[in-house]
């Protein structure tokens with residue numbers, strides 16, 4: 001049995017719905033379907049989820065939201081009417097409208113997936129199962145065993161179902177996952193139902209070695225390991241949510257990334273282990289912009305842990321989430337997403353200067369982190385040197401390099417302005433162009 005997830009781009013309009021039906025009809029094993037909310041397509045420029053987020057803000061500010069609401073309703077009615085789907089979506093929309101005064105933001109924003117899944121279920125002739133009735137959160141995390149128990153009461157083997165992704169519930173209240181969370185919903189269902197395969201359908205024919213908006217004609221990654229995918233997703237790949245890797249990884253469920261627009265053009269297979277042609281240096285390159293590095297220096301800092309403790313207590317006091325902490329003998333560097341320090345950077349810096357007995361403290365802003373990922377890196381650390389030489393030749397100023405011995409990634413810190421250039425350069429070096 002296959003669990004298949006269709007992303008927002010795959011369910012954006014009636015034309016995309018028809019492609020989904022053709023894919024489902026093509027393989028009887030595709031029994032469990034998870035959908036995101038209708039997303040962007042050639043004709044539709046805004047994701048339903050973003051429209052709902054906008055609607056939520058307007059209604060909370062007591063502003064006029066009728067235009068946004070009309071747009072959302074129009075999108076769903078267009079899909080229903082174009083495909084002549086026999087489902088009373090008007091009634092479901094009326095219920096949501098009646099709830100607008102008092103409902104939670106999570107409830108409202110989740111309605112994109114809810115309505116899309118209802119329409120898809122009726123269109124495919126599958127049963128609709130609401131994620132709120134089984135996908136169970138406990139302390140902000142999915143409780144796998146409660147989720148499995150509840151699903152067992154709703155689903156019988158071999159049934160064909162459609163489930164909305166991106167949300168579940170905690171104590172009967174709708175709870176959203178993070179953006180892109182439908183990938184996680186699909187992976188959890190694949191895990192609980194012991195799927196033979198998890199198919200993740202999107203608008204690219206698999207995962208490319210780098211963001212195709214930066215590297216044109218980028219090579220596809222035909223196969224990669226769960227570990228590599230997790231690192232790449234964490235470092236900014238938005239094709240597959242980082243938290244969707246673990247549920248399929250622990251049960252070794254093969255996962256494929258496929259293209260709804262070109263179902264037979266192949267894709268990327270994610271598995272536990274891969275025997276690689278050793279000529280391929282790097283599996284993939286991902287990155288994210290807008291990081292801040294705070295460097296603290298003290299002679300023999302590694303022997304003065306009390307100083308480090310006082311630095312950490314300042315970070316803790318301001319609830320700062322630190323991404324990583326590369327260190328040397330006399331210095332520690334704290335890497336944080338820039339938004340964490342918005343409005344408080346000056347306070348944090350003056351506290352670090354006045355309270356921690358440091359020799360030096362300074363900030364580097366507007367840093368982009370770029371990771372080259374490959375399982376080969378742990379056994380061939382010289383690959384890192386080769387990439388660095390290459391970046392140096394291209395006059396890219398590397399502000400930071402992080403590589404741990406056992407790690408399968410090397411991370412370069414460069415200025416935001418060099419982000420695209422660095423990714424293109426690492427790519428050219430890695431594929432030998």
Ligand SMILES: Nc1ncnc2c1ncn2[C@@H]1O[C@H](COP(=O)(O)OP(=O)(O)O)[C@@H](O)[C@H]1O
Nearest residue numbers: 007008009039202203204207208210211238239
């Ligand atoms: N390395 C990459 N490989 C493939 N696609 C990528 C990569 N990096 C970024 N993308 C972008 O991710 C998009 C697919 O993710 P997403 O927008 O979440 O799709 P969906 O709506 O199907 O969930 C692609 O259209 C592509 O522009």
Ligand SMILES: N[C@@H](CC(=O)OP(=O)(O)O)C(=O)O
Nearest residue numbers: 007008036049179180181182
């Ligand atoms: N609709 C949600 C959840 C999701 O998974 O979407 P997509 O599959 O389109 O990335 C979002 O936009 O975040």
